[in-house]
Amino acid sequence: MQKKKLEKPFVKVVPELCKGCGICIEACPPEVLKFHDKFNTKGYHFAYYLGDDCRGCGVCFYACPEPEAIIVYKKGYEYEGEEVA
Amino acid sequence: MASKVLQKPASFYDTYERNPSTDKKMPHYCPGCGHGNVHKFIAEALDNYELADRTIFISPVGCSVFGYYYFDTGNIQAAHGRAPAVATGIKRAHPHSIVISYQGDGDLAAIGTAEILHAANRGENITVFFINNAIYGMTGGQMAPTTLETQKTTTTPTGRNARNEGYPVKVAELISQLEAPVYVERVALFDNKHRSRARMAVRKAIKNQADHLGFSLVEILSPCPSGWKMDPVDSLHWIKDVMMNQFPLGVYKDNTKEVEPYEAPKMQLSDEEIKQAIEIIPDTEKEFKKTEYAERYANPEIKVAGFGGQGVLLLGAALAQAGLLENYNVSWLPSYGPEMRGGTANCHVNVRNIPVGSPVVNDPTVLIALNRPSLEKFEPVVVKNGLIIYDTSLIDIEVQRDDVEVLAIPATEMADKLGNTRTANMIAMAAFAGYTGIFNRETLKETLKTAIKRKKLLAINEKAVDEGYEFGKSKRPS
Amino acid sequence: MSKLLMKGNDAIVRGAILAGCRIYFGYPITPASEIAESAARYMPRVGGTFLQAESEIASINMVYGAAGGGVRVMTASSGPGISLKQEGISYAAGSELPCVIVDIMRGGPGLGNIAPEQSDYNQVVKGGGHGNFKCPVLAPNSVQEMSDLTQLAFEIAEKYRTPVYVLADGYTGQMMEAVEFGEPFTNVPKQDWAVYGDAESKHNLISSIYLDPEELEEHNRKLQQKYENIKQNEVRVEEFMLDDAEYVVVGYGIVSRVLKTTVERLRSQGLKFGLLRPITLFPFPEKRIIELAKMAKKFLAVEMSNGQMVEDIRLAVNGSRPVEFYGRMGGVVPTAAELVERCQNLVKKEN
Ligand SMILES: Cc1ncc(C[n+]2csc(CCOP(=O)(O)OP(=O)(O)O)c2C)c(N)n1
Ligand code: SF4
Ligand code: SF4
Ligand code: SF4
Numbered sequence: 001m002q003k004k005k006l007e008k009p010f011v012k013v014v015p016e017l018c019k020g021c022g023i024c025i026e027a028c029p030p031e032v033l034k035f036h037d038k039f040n041t042k043g044y045h046f047a048y049y050l051g052d053d054c055r056g057c058g059v060c061f062y063a064c065p066e067p068e069a070i071i072v073y074k075k076g077y078e079y080e081g082e083e084v085a
Numbered sequence: 086m087a088s089k090v091l092q093k094p095a096s097f098y099d100t101y102e103r104n105p106s107t108d109k110k111m112p113h114y115c116p117g118c119g120h121g122n123v124h125k126f127i128a129e130a131l132d133n134y135e136l137a138d139r140t141i142f143i144s145p146v147g148c149s150v151f152g153y154y155y156f157d158t159g160n161i162q163a164a165h166g167r168a169p170a171v172a173t174g175i176k177r178a179h180p181h182s183i184v185i186s187y188q189g190d191g192d193l194a195a196i197g198t199a200e201i202l203h204a205a206n207r208g209e210n211i212t213v214f215f216i217n218n219a220i221y222g223m224t225g226g227q228m229a230p231t232t233l234e235t236q237k238t239t240t241t242p243t244g245r246n247a248r249n250e251g252y253p254v255k256v257a258e259l260i261s262q263l264e265a266p267v268y269v270e271r272v273a274l275f276d277n278k279h280r281s282r283a284r285m286a287v288r289k290a291i292k293n294q295a296d297h298l299g300f301s302l303v304e305i306l307s308p309c310p311s312g313w314k315m316d317p318v319d320s321l322h323w324i325k326d327v328m329m330n331q332f333p334l335g336v337y338k339d340n341t342k343e344v345e346p347y348e349a350p351k352m353q354l355s356d357e358e359i360k361q362a363i364e365i366i367p368d369t370e371k372e373f374k375k376t377e378y379a380e381r382y383a384n385p386e387i388k389v390a391g392f393g394g395q396g397v398l399l400l401g402a403a404l405a406q407a408g409l410l411e412n413y414n415v416s417w418l419p420s421y422g423p424e425m426r427g428g429t430a431n432c433h434v435n436v437r438n439i440p441v442g443s444p445v446v447n448d449p450t451v452l453i454a455l456n457r458p459s460l461e462k463f464e465p466v467v468v469k470n471g472l473i474i475y476d477t478s479l480i481d482i483e484v485q486r487d488d489v490e491v492l493a494i495p496a497t498e499m500a501d502k503l504g505n506t507r508t509a510n511m512i513a514m515a516a517f518a519g520y521t522g523i524f525n526r527e528t529l530k531e532t533l534k535t536a537i538k539r540k541k542l543l544a545i546n547e548k549a550v551d552e553g554y555e556f557g558k559s560k561r562p563s
Numbered sequence: 564m565s566k567l568l569m570k571g572n573d574a575i576v577r578g579a580i581l582a583g584c585r586i587y588f589g590y591p592i593t594p595a596s597e598i599a600e601s602a603a604r605y606m607p608r609v610g611g612t613f614l615q616a617e618s619e620i621a622s623i624n625m626v627y628g629a630a631g632g633g634v635r636v637m638t639a640s641s642g643p644g645i646s647l648k649q650e651g652i653s654y655a656a657g658s659e660l661p662c663v664i665v666d667i668m669r670g671g672p673g674l675g676n677i678a679p680e681q682s683d684y685n686q687v688v689k690g691g692g693h694g695n696f697k698c699p700v701l702a703p704n705s706v707q708e709m710s711d712l713t714q715l716a717f718e719i720a721e722k723y724r725t726p727v728y729v730l731a732d733g734y735t736g737q738m739m740e741a742v743e744f745g746e747p748f749t750n751v752p753k754q755d756w757a758v759y760g761d762a763e764s765k766h767n768l769i770s771s772i773y774l775d776p777e778e779l780e781e782h783n784r785k786l787q788q789k790y791e792n793i794k795q796n797e798v799r800v801e802e803f804m805l806d807d808a809e810y811v812v813v814g815y816g817i818v819s820r821v822l823k824t825t826v827e828r829l830r831s832q833g834l835k836f837g838l839l840r841p842i843t844l845f846p847f848p849e850k851r852i853i854e855l856a857k858m859a860k861k862f863l864a865v866e867m868s869n870g871q872m873v874e875d876i877r878l879a880v881n882g883s884r885p886v887e888f889y890g891r892m893g894g895v896v897p898t899a900a901e902l903v904e905r906c907q908n909l910v911k912k913e914n
Pocket of ligand 4: 113114115116117118119120148218222223308309310311312
């Protein structure tokens with residue numbers, strides 16, 4: 001399959017692995033993360049990406065205590081299919 | 086090139102199969118718990134340095150007790166506070182491994198203070214991560230040694246009062262006072278800059294070990310929202326506004342530029358070299374024949390007694406060694422401990438044709454007394470028809486009993502004449518043999534090779550054996 | 564002369580090194596300190612490690628760490644130190660780690676004194692620390708056995724994945740006797756459960772945690788099965804004149820030597836006494852005692868304690884024969900003369 005190259009940074013929060021602590025939201029410099037109104041199955045308001053203006057700085061990744069709740073994709077990241085969505 | 090993606094480090098397990106919970110993907114920590122951040126920094130560092138295969142992670146007792154659910158490394162779970170000792174054990178067993186001791190403040194700074202202090206002081210080449218959250222998380226929010234003054238916990242309901250509970254223990258400061266540690270830093274998890282600093286400190290502490298530099302400890306001021314009964318974000322503010330005032334951040338010690346890497350040398354020995362090294366190859370192959378002697382001296386149970394410095398234990402040991410060389414069953418039992426320090430010493434020696442039962446000589450058949458208190462103490466317990474040998478140079482009384490044989494010998498005077506007072510013990514020993522005829526004179530001389538550690542004293546002790554033996558023999562009853 | 568004269572404590576270290584042990588962690592205490600001193604002298608010479616720890620707690624936890632690494636490792640102490648080690652021994656038993664712990668018993672309770680007693684029987688044989696565990700216990704009565712049984716202890720430890728005790732007293736540790744040594748064993752096998760700090764072993768976990776009650780029960784059942792196997796296979800005794808014995812005296816360690824002399828003297832008086840000396844205290848020779856109870860009239864347990872092993876004899880005899888006890892405490896070793904008199908009284912009472 002054809003590899004795609006990411007043209008601008010992207011951040012993904014995995015709703016089911018987020019504990020809704022809000023630390024990423026407080027930490028993100030351009031404030032592009034927010035609590036979702038919905039709960040995940042664990043009962044947490046998970047964080048989500050507003051969809052624009054992520055700088056790929058990685059601050060949220062290191063602020064998040066969870067191992068895989070947040071993934072930060074930087075510009076130029078090569079991916080296949082739907083990985084970055 | 087820096088990675089284009091920040092995602093779960095490979096040094097974490099993909100799924101946490103060891104967690105009995107049905108959810109194998111989500112760690113057990115509370116929302117916003119700092120343990121998670123530190124875990125992530127560690128796993129990332131192990132990825133970067135490609136150390137996961139060599140790493141052995143020690144999980145403590147505390148909220149991080151299940152560290153082994155997460156790290157795809159070797160794992161050992163330790164008792165409360167003992168992680169640095171366990172780390173020492175495994176590191177000494179496998180020096181090439183990367184050993185991480187991960188501990189909370191109750192674990193490290195209360196129950197485990199001795200273990201951390203001494204592991205640090207030995208400069209064990211291990212890495213310690215110390216999670217200071219000022220509380221006992223796992224047991225439900227009790228006071229920790231690092232709990233701040235006035236801080237409320239379930240066991241300091243009106244706030245920590247220094248008069249009752251003392252002051253918060255400052256681990257980074259304490260450990261950095263020791264000579265051996267190479268790197269000690271206190272960091273905090275509350276904003277981007279400080280998390281970044283913490284991440285660097287974690288990396289450095291691990292790298293130091295891989296570089297064989299020695300002991301590193303990173304203290305991390307870490308949020309415990311549940312224990313503090315705070316919102317996760319508020320707990321970060323609390324670290325910044327309150328906790329940091331009492332726990333100043335910074336590098337407390339960094340010798341990493343100055344110290345030389347050290348690796349203990351390895352050794353490969355042949356079987357023969359091992360036997361030599363542990364000294365189990367007997368000095369002599371020679372066999373010594375038993376002598377003929379009067380039946381009443383057979384199977385002697387000997388008590389040797391005197392002052393500590395008179396070589397009483399050595400005298401007894403030489404008798405036992407002589408017995409061994411002539412193929413008797415022998416035993417030697419010393420008085421030990423403070424008893425010896427009190428100035429008197431005695432030992433029990435059996436030289437028997439049959440196996441030795443109790444090594445304790447309660448009723449000696451032979452008493453060799455080198456000072457007056459010994460004669461007074463043991464004369465009454467010598468068996469009827471037994472033998473008492475005593476040093477007349479130092480003992481100004483006589484044997485009272487008339488139902489025993491007595492050999493009075495001026496052993497110390499004879500030793501002085503020979504030129505070394507300390508040979509009196511060997512003179513007395515040889516006198517016993519000369520008198521009873523129980524050992525060959527050559528056997529006694531052979532025992533000196535084992536008994537006398539300083540070779541230049543060998544000749545004079547051999548002379549002592551000759552003198553003593555002749556003296557004893559001259560008094561031998563016909 | 565192929566034998567060497569040495570102290571029991573020194574023989575233990577030689578035996579351990581011959582058994583392939585290369586790590587020793589300890590803390591000084593009379594009358595066990597010579598073991599640490601010997602280890603300090605010899606371990607480095609054979610490329611091994613000696614470390615004087617900050618406490619017995621630390622030393623047993625160092626043993627726990629090294630044992631988790633699959634190497635042969637040991638520690639030694641005396642009563643007060645063994646009390647402190649109980650925590651770590653429980654963890655080692657729970658995590659199924661092989662290691663050897665030597666206890667050179669002294670007088671208790673508390674600081675007591677440094678003379679020989681046998682009052683650690685309960686804390687050593689009955690498992691001491693918390694949880695459903697037991698440790699095999701070997702009880703030497705001579706310097707030769709201090710070496711031989713230490714070597715055996717490493718084998719049993721590894722075979723069953725369990726801590727093993729060598730239990731002796733101050734006199735057996737301090738006395739010198741002749742001892743003969745065999746060839747070194749250097750081929751300590753790689754254990755498939757241990758962590759070596761390599762890719763192959765990295766999926767191994769050393770832990771005593773089983774959160775789920777059912778799982779912990781199963782783990783405990785597995786441990787009990789292991790103890791059952793040990794009971795089946797590892798009982799060791801020394802017997803003396805038991806074939807036609809009407810009276811059986813039972814004693815271990817240093818006491819058994821006095822008892823042997825005692826039995827000899829009683830036999831020369833025509834009194835049919837025999838000696839059963841347990842070499843393993845766990846597993847206890849209960850089967851042999853049940854057999855003996857069928858023919859003997861009476862048992863007499865002699866211990867340098869307030870009567871600890873005697874309870875195991877009574878359990879085995881199960882009321883079918885009288886089991887009497889004679890004990891000395893505080894570091895007094897009973898004499899043969901004293902025991903002969905005791906035994907004579909036993910017979911007199913009988914008639
Ligand atoms: C010998 C012993 N005493 C007490 C406990 C109970 N206990 C479990 S965790 C803990 C305190 C842990 O606190 P800390 O080390 O600060 O770690 P945290 O849970 O805060 O991460 C205590 C006292 C135990 N497991 N073992
Ligand atoms: S990568 Fe930086 S900018 Fe993007 S969401 Fe995370 S913190 Fe915000
Ligand atoms: S920091 Fe992590 S766990 Fe907390 S809200 Fe953000 S994504 Fe969720
Ligand atoms: S109690 Fe505190 S330390 Fe424990 S997991 Fe929860 S937040 Fe973390």
